[in-house]
Amino acid sequence: MARYQAGLRTEARIVEATRDLLGEVGLEGTTLKAICGRASVQAGSFYNLFASKEAVVVRVVSEAIAAVAPEPAEDATVEDLVEAYIQFIQGDPTLAAVYTEIAITGALNDGPMRERIARHHRQRLEIFAGAVRQSVPGISPKNAVTxxxxxxxxxxxxxxxxxLEPDFDFAGLARRVAEFTVS
Amino acid sequence: MARYQAGLRTEARIVEATRDLLGEVGLEGTTLKAICGRASVQAGSFYNLFASKEAVVVRVVSEAIAAVAPEPAEDATVEDLVEAYIQFIQGDPTLAAVYTEIAITGALNDGPMRERIARHHRQRLEIFAGAVRQSVPGISPKNAVTxxxxxxxxxxxxxxxxxLEPDFDFAGLARRVAEFTVS
DNA sequence: TCACAATTTGAGTATACGCTCCATTTTGGA
DNA sequence: TCCAAAATGGAGCGTATACTCAAATTGTGA
Incomplete structure (x- = not known):
């Protein structure tokens, strides 16, 4: 949408404001008013750059998804992948919860976002299965996927x-799961 | 609140309508209008019996939680517990998703519902740990909890x-987890 | 039967939301 | 320098939500 420099900068401000808000107050608190307020933009400007509020949320969540699985990482071990997952979850817990919320409720438009999340899951599953095959030499491909x-x-x-419980020892148990998986 | 028979019956109708709606259209679709429509009641009557829309949702979800873990079940095996879980999830998938949504988003009033869900989790954890101790004789109590x-x-x-994927073989994989756990 | 509390009605309130419209200003290529 | 396209401000629209209230009706115990 944006063609001029000014437009590109406001677009970036809006995306950043949306990301911050999702991380701080979740999906419910990320209203159009809140986005525009934080980005110092009026509603009219917002709709000159984005087709809907949903569009910018989808964009932020999609970027977050892409960031967590940057490359196929051919030779990653199970431990590496689990550490990356820990990083993702602990890096921005609220955004991770928003991701779950969107996936569960289909809050956004049912269509594109859910398909994107499902595709993301399949990709991740494939990568994880590869790592399992590598870590457990004798395992059958089917069992590795399971x-x-x-x-x-x-x-x-x-x-x-x-x-649910912010004090929960997430990282510790996640590493225990990794141990179990490769044993 | 209700004192007369008429009040008790409408109260029951409202609860039932809310349960049905949560199971059919999720939390988002369960509006006051929808509840009142299905229960054949006007908004005023609703608020004569319930303090808020939230109150009836909390009640329905609480009842669903209570139903899935009726007794401590001292001698239940891991397999029994997993089968019960499968039953709960497959019996009313949408209500199960609502449960997750409420837990994740803290959609309802932050306070009572989340505490209730956390307590429910702790209870379940205790029961599961007991079954693990029974199924894996040599295990330490701490490892059993983990x-x-x-x-x-x-x-x-x-x-x-x-x-996310309605065709997913949930039951099959759940049983595989049970095998892993007791191995 | 009767008085009074419980219940029901249904129009109405307040509020928040996403979004639109359009006059005005700014931008940047020719 | 010109000017069409892009960007902006900001009032305001339509809609949906949870919820309220006074009045009418119904149920129950005495």
């Missing part, structure tokens, strides 16, 4: 628990 | 995946 699926499920569940 | 924690996390994660 173990990867269980590992990911456990990590998601632990993240859920963390959202 | 394994139970991981088992529960994996089950929650699998439930999350099921919410």
């Amino acid at each position: 173990r990867a699926e269980l590992l990911l499920a456990a990590l998601h569940g632990l993240a859920f628990h963390l959202a | 394994r139970a924690e991981l088992l529960l996390a994996a089950l929650h994660g699998l439930a999350f995946h099921l919410a």
Whole structure:
């Protein structure tokens, strides 16, 4: 949408404001008014750059997803992947919770976002299964996928628990899951 | 609140309508108008019996929680508990998702509901740890708690995946987790 | 039967939300 | 320098929400 420098800068401000708000007050608190207020922009300017409020939220969440799995990482170990997951969750817990919320409720437009999340899951599953195959030499490909699926499920569940109890020892248990998986 | 028979009956109708709606259209679709419409009641009558919309939602979710863990079940095995969990999730997937949504977002009043869910989790954890101790004779109490924690996390994660992909083989993988846990 | 409390009604309030419209100003290529 | 396109400000629209209130009706115990 934006063509001129001014437009590009406001666009960036809006995206940043949205990311900050999602991380601080969650999806519910990230209203159009709040976004525009923090970005020092009026509603009219916002809609000159974005088709809807949903659009900017989708963009922020998509960027967060992309950031957590930057490359296929061919030779990553299970431990590496678990550490990356820990980083993602602990780096911005509220944004991680928003991700879960969107996935669960289909809060956004049902269509594109959910498909994106599902695709992201499949990609991650493949990478995790590769790492499991590498870490457990004798394992069958099918069993590796199953173990990867269980590992990911456990990590998601632990993240859920963390959202519920902020003092929860998420990292410690996540590492225990990794041990179990490669044993 | 209700003193007369008429009041008790409408109260029951409202609770039932709310439960149905949560199961069919989720938290977002369960508006006051929808509840009153399905219960054939006007808004004024609703507020004569309930302090808020939140109150009836909390009540329905609390009842659902109570139903899934009716008794301490002293001699339940890990397999029994996992089967009960499968039953809960597959019996009413949308209500299970609502439960997750409330837990994650703290959508309701922050206070009572989240504490209730956390307490419910602790109770369940204790029961699961007991079953693990029974199924894995030599295990230390501390390790049993850790394994139970991981088992529960994996089950929650699998439930999350099921919410994302309705065709997901939730039951099959849940049983695999049980095998892993007692091995 | 009767008095009074419980219940029900349904119009109405307050508020928040996402979003639109359009006059005005700014931008940057020709 | 000119001028069309882009960007901006800001009032305001439409809608949906949870919730309130006074009046009418109904149920129950005495």
